[in-house]
Amino acid sequence: SPHAHARIVSIDTSHALGMPGVRAVVTHEDVPGEPLHGRRTPDRPVFASDVVRHHGEPIAAVAADHPDTARMAAAAVIVEYEVLEPVTDPEKAFEAEPLHPDGNLIRHIPLRHGDPEAAGELVVEGLYRIGRQDPAPIGA
Structure with a gap:
């Protein structure tokens, strides 16, 4: 998907x-059951069916005789x-509509x-910002 939502x-x-040269085009309609995947929790659809929830979410796959095709x-x-x-905005996400039916x-x-x-001798409080991280590195 070219859209974030x-x-x-x-x-x-x-x-x-x-x-x-095109042999098949597969969408959610071609995958039976509730095809979900995810490393620890299967919460991502193989192909988006009704809503895309992030940029680049897969919608279809193509099989062809050549990669260019x-x-x-x-x-x-x-x-x-x-x-x-x-x-x-992570702070606004708390008030936003849930992206998934179960929350x-x-x-x-x-x-x-x-x-x-x-127990601590010193308490440090603050707002910390951490840059984007890759949650699934290739070497993992």
Whole structure:
């Protein structure tokens, strides 16, 4: 998807399927069941079906005789979107509509051991900003 957040209105694969050398175009309609994946928690669809939740979320895959043909066919898949406002501020995400039907929280594991404020000689408080990180490095 070229959009960070959008509703999928329609997917037209007919132009791609009509190209010489194209063997198949696969969308969510071609994958049975609830095809989800994820390293620890299967929470990401193989192909977006109704809403895209991040830029680059897969919508279709193309099988062709040559990589160039596959790239041209992928570009020929027509997806109509209703662009939605993305939430890009973590603080505003708490008030935003959930991206998933069951909510945006995958897992909550409260960890508490004693009273750190009473046990520590010094308490440091602040707002810290950490740059973007890759959650799934290739070497992992």
